[in-house]
Amino acid sequence: MKIGYDISQTGFGKAGCGVVAAEFLRAFDRICPPHEFILYPVVGDFFLDPDWRLSAARPSRLPWRLGPAPSSLDRARRFWSHHPESLESRLGHPELLHLHSFFAPTRLPKTRLVWTLHDLDFLVHPDWSEEANRFGCFQGALNASLGADLVVSVSEFSRRQFLDIFPHYPEDRTVTVPLASRFDPASSPSSRPSGLAALPKPDFFLTVATLQPRKNLPRLLQAWSRLRQQLPSCPNLVLAGGEGWLSSGLHDILHSLPGRDGVFTTGYVTDSALAWLYRNCFAFVLPSLAEGFGLPALEAMSLGAPTVVSRVTSLPEVVGDAALLIDPDSVDSLAAALQSLCLQPELRVRLRDAGLRRASSFSWDLSARRLLDLYHHTLTRPKYSPSPEGATHPAPAQA
Numbered sequence: 001m002k003i004g005y006d007i008s009q010t011g012f013g014k015a016g017c018g019v020v021a022a023e024f025l026r027a028f029d030r031i032c033p034p035h036e037f038i039l040y041p042v043v044g045d046f047f048l049d050p051d052w053r054l055s056a057a058r059p060s061r062l063p064w065r066l067g068p069a070p071s072s073l074d075r076a077r078r079f080w081s082h083h084p085e086s087l088e089s090r091l092g093h094p095e096l097l098h099l100h101s102f103f104a105p106t107r108l109p110k111t112r113l114v115w116t117l118h119d120l121d122f123l124v125h126p127d128w129s130e131e132a133n134r135f136g137c138f139q140g141a142l143n144a145s146l147g148a149d150l151v152v153s154v155s156e157f158s159r160r161q162f163l164d165i166f167p168h169y170p171e172d173r174t175v176t177v178p179l180a181s182r183f184d185p186a187s188s189p190s191s192r193p194s195g196l197a198a199l200p201k202p203d204f205f206l207t208v209a210t211l212q213p214r215k216n217l218p219r220l221l222q223a224w225s226r227l228r229q230q231l232p233s234c235p236n237l238v239l240a241g242g243e244g245w246l247s248s249g250l251h252d253i254l255h256s257l258p259g260r261d262g263v264f265t266t267g268y269v270t271d272s273a274l275a276w277l278y279r280n281c282f283a284f285v286l287p288s289l290a291e292g293f294g295l296p297a298l299e300a301m302s303l304g305a306p307t308v309v310s311r312v313t314s315l316p317e318v319v320g321d322a323a324l325l326i327d328p329d330s331v332d333s334l335a336a337a338l339q340s341l342c343l344q345p346e347l348r349v350r351l352r353d354a355g356l357r358r359a360s361s362f363s364w365d366l367s368a369r370r371l372l373d374l375y376h377h378t379l380t381r382p383k384y385s386p387s388p389e390g391a392t393h394p395a396p397a398q399a
Contacts, residue, residue: 001095004092004096005025009021012054013242017118025057036065037064039066040066041067042070043103046133052069088110096379097111098375102118104143105147107143114374114378116152117162120141120165121214124290129212155293155317156176157317181302183299183303188272189275192276193276204236204237205236205238206278206285206300208274210244219328219331220237221250225259227335234339238263238281240265283341284305287308287309287310287328294314306348308341309324
C-alpha cells in the first residue's frame with residue numbers, strides 16, 4: 001500500500017495536530033508495516049513551517065520518501081488547488097492520503113482520503129478564534145464532509161458533533177480512534193531541564209495549554225488567586241504553553257492578579273521539559289471550555305499527576321472516573337477542587353493511582369494498528385460520493 005501522510009505540523013513548536021501526526025508515525029515505525037510512505041511537509045494553504053527540514057517527523061525503519069514541498073503559502077495554495085486528477089499525480093499517486101491538519105482538498109478521483117477530526121470549536125464557538133483560522137478550518141471540514149472516504153475522530157464526542165453539523169455525511173464512514181500518552185514513566189527525566197530553571201520548587205499546580213480563549217485560563221487564575229488568599233500555603237501555579245490567538249487579555253488579567261508573584265509562565269516547552277513538569281506538579285488542571293480529546297490530561301495522568309478537568313465535551317470520555325470533574329463556567333467549582341487537593345492528601349493519592357491505571361489503557365501502538373486496519377478497509381470500499389449511493393457498506397467496529 002502506498003500511503004500519503006501529512007507531517008506538516010510535526011516540527012518545532014508542534015501542538016495538537018502535529019503531536020497526533022507525529023505519534024501515529026512513530027507508532028507505524030515501531031510496527032513497521034510493509035507499506036511505502038510518502039511524507040508531505042507542506043499541506044494546505046494556511047500554515048507552512050519554514051524549519052520543517054530540520055524538525056518535521058520522519059521514520060527510521062519504514063520505507064519513505066518526501067513528497068512535494070511548496071516553498072511559500074502562495075505556492076502551496078496553487079499546488080493544493082490543482083484539478084483533482086492533476087493533484088493526485090503531483091502527490092505521487094498515493095493509494096490513500098491521510099491528512100491531520102484540518103485542511104482537506106476537494107474530492108480526489110482515485111486516492112482514498114482519510115481526514116483526522118480533532119475538534120469543531122471554530123464552528124461551535126467562532127468567537128474563540130481569528131477569522132483566517134476559522135475560515136481555513138471550516139473549508140477543510142466542509143471539504144472533508146464532501147470528499148473524505150473516512151473521517152477518523154480522536155474522540156466519540158467529536159465524531160458525534162461532526163455528524164450533527166454535517167448530517168449529509170454517512171455515519172458508516174466515521175470512526176473513533178483514541179490518542180495516548182507520549183510519555184513513559186520509566187524514561188521521563190528526573191532532573192530539572194535547564195529551560196525550567198526559573199520555576200519554583202516542585203509541587204505546583206500545572207496547566208498545559210496553548211494560550212487561547214477555549215482553555216479558560218482567566219477562570220483558573222481567578223480560582224487560584226482566591227485560594228491563595230484563603231490558604232497562603234497553597235502551591236504556586238505554572239502555565240505551560242505557547243501563545244495562541246486572542247491571548248492578549250490573559251496577560252492583562254495576570255498583570256493585575258492578586259498573588260501574581262506565585263504564577264509562572266514558561267512559554268512553549270519541549271517534550272522532555274513537559275514530562276518533568278507533569279512528574280513534579282502537585283496537581284494538573286485542565287479547565288477547558290471545550291476539547292476535542294484533551295491529551296494533556298491523559299499525559300499528566302500517565303506520569304502520576306492528580307488531575308482536575310472540566311466535565312464537558314470529550315474530557316469525561318478520556319479521564320473516566322480517574323480525575324476530579326469541575327464546572328468550567330464556575331470559578332467556585334474550580335477553586336473548591338483546588339482546595340480539596342490541598343486539604344486532602346489521600347485524595348491526591350487516590351487520583352494518582354486511578355490516573356495511572358486509566359492512562360495505561362490507552363496505547364499509540366494499538367491505535368496505530370487500528371488505523372492500519374482502517375486504511376485497508378477503506379481501500380476495499382467504493383470512493384465516497386455525497387450522493388445517497390455513496391455509502392453502501394457497513395461500518396467497521398468502533399475502537
